Amino acid sequence: MAASLQDVARMVGVSISTVSRALHRPDMVDAETRKRIDVAVSALGYVPQGVGRALVSRRTRSVGAVVPRIGASAFAQTIEALRQGLGKANYTLLLAQPAINEQADLRPLRTLIERGVDGVVLLGNDCPSAWLDLIAKNGLPVATIWADAGNALPGAIGFDNYIAGQQAAEHLLSLAHREFAFISGHLASNQRARQRYQGLLETIAAGGGRLSRELIVEADYGFADGYEAARHLLSKKLPFSALICGNDYLALGAMAGLREQGLDIPHDISVIGFNDSEFSPFVNPPLTTIRFPSVEIGTIAAETLLAAIDSKKAMPPPQMLPTALVRRSSTGPLQHGRKHG
Numbered sequence: 001m002a003a004s005l006q007d008v009a010r011m012v013g014v015s016i017s018t019v020s021r022a023l024h025r026p027d028m029v030d031a032e033t034r035k036r037i038d039v040a041v042s043a044l045g046y047v048p049q050g051v052g053r054a055l056v057s058r059r060t061r062s063v064g065a066v067v068p069r070i071g072a073s074a075f076a077q078t079i080e081a082l083r084q085g086l087g088k089a090n091y092t093l094l095l096a097q098p099a100i101n102e103q104a105d106l107r108p109l110r111t112l113i114e115r116g117v118d119g120v121v122l123l124g125n126d127c128p129s130a131w132l133d134l135i136a137k138n139g140l141p142v143a144t145i146w147a148d149a150g151n152a153l154p155g156a157i158g159f160d161n162y163i164a165g166q167q168a169a170e171h172l173l174s175l176a177h178r179e180f181a182f183i184s185g186h187l188a189s190n191q192r193a194r195q196r197y198q199g200l201l202e203t204i205a206a207g208g209g210r211l212s213r214e215l216i217v218e219a220d221y222g223f224a225d226g227y228e229a230a231r232h233l234l235s236k237k238l239p240f241s242a243l244i245c246g247n248d249y250l251a252l253g254a255m256a257g258l259r260e261q262g263l264d265i266p267h268d269i270s271v272i273g274f275n276d277s278e279f280s281p282f283v284n285p286p287l288t289t290i291r292f293p294s295v296e297i298g299t300i301a302a303e304t305l306l307a308a309i310d311s312k313k314a315m316p317p318p319q320m321l322p323t324a325l326v327r328r329s330s331t332g333p334l335q336h337g338r339k340h341g
Helices: 005-012 016-024 031-044 073-087 107-114 129-137 161-174 191-206 223-235 248-260 294-311
Strands: 062-066 092-096 119-123 142-147 156-159 180-184 216-218 242-245 270-275 288-291 319-321 324-326
Touching: 005 016, 005 031, 016 031, 062 073, 062 107, 073 092, 073 142, 073 294, 092 107, 107 119, 107 129, 119 294, 142 294, 156 161, 156 294, 161 191, 161 242, 161 270, 161 288, 161 324, 180 191, 180 223, 180 248, 216 223, 223 242, 223 248, 242 248, 248 270, 294 319
Parallel strands: 062 092, 062 119, 119 142, 142 156, 156 319, 180 216, 180 242, 242 270, 270 288
Antiparallel strands: 288 324
16 A cells, blocks of 8 residues: 555654645755655655545546657557557556666656556566565556566566577578677667577577677667668678668668668678568568567556556566567578678
8 A cells, every 4th residue: 555644754753744844845844854754755655646636536547657768669669559558448648758877766757656647567677676666665556568588577568588589590590591790789788688689699509600799789779870880790891691680770770781882682691670660561672570569568568457457456477478580571591602791
């Protein structure tokens, strides 16, 4: 159950009105008392409820999502599916976005709780424990979307990035490719990218292929990043016949960089991406990719959250959804003698 103003007052040993003044008119309360109240607020996870929360039902028919990066196509697809699923039950989706590199900041989450949301959605595996503690102290159900297979939190919904990496490598190995290059997201800060890389690396090695560290470029996930990374790889003059890209945006940019150097796709170099973005069937050549269940994640998150809100029961165990190879024209059999770099 969420902490109340009375709980804070009882813990500090002051009146409710003193706590209220400390929160809303801090200049009217002495510094020592304010400090003790701040400590109690933090310990109890107390968040003042907004005026919009219904007095009888204690519901606002809203769900809050804290999403660090909405611009990426896959995340946007998930958020839209979540919004649609909630909308069918007449729930509104509220979004909060923490500043870059400030995920530990509780303010976006506190703002949603102050608005009286009935449930919370968090993105990925890297949610700070302070976020989860604050949600638990306020008695709210939480769904963690785009979770990886190692996420054991109830309400986690995602897919196995290691298997996605395996699928990409197995496809290229089946086409007789043995020399690989990889344009990845930033591995140190992105657990999903690390899991994908591990799946690639181990499958390539088991299949007799090679992905050397010299042919791995880490980049942001944009078109221009893929273009620059491909040019950088070619400048190394090291052989590779297959290029794996961390998402479809990187792959599209990389294909532009390869074509600019006179290379044909897939005759000279096969290219594969991840996600199956909306544009992927329509580029030239159409992009082979590993499809992520982006829409399904949002749909299931809406369903499980609404069920938990209505029943007041715990969220279900983690759900891992399948990924799948979508074979198009950007990958093809190895042409012997064609190893570019």
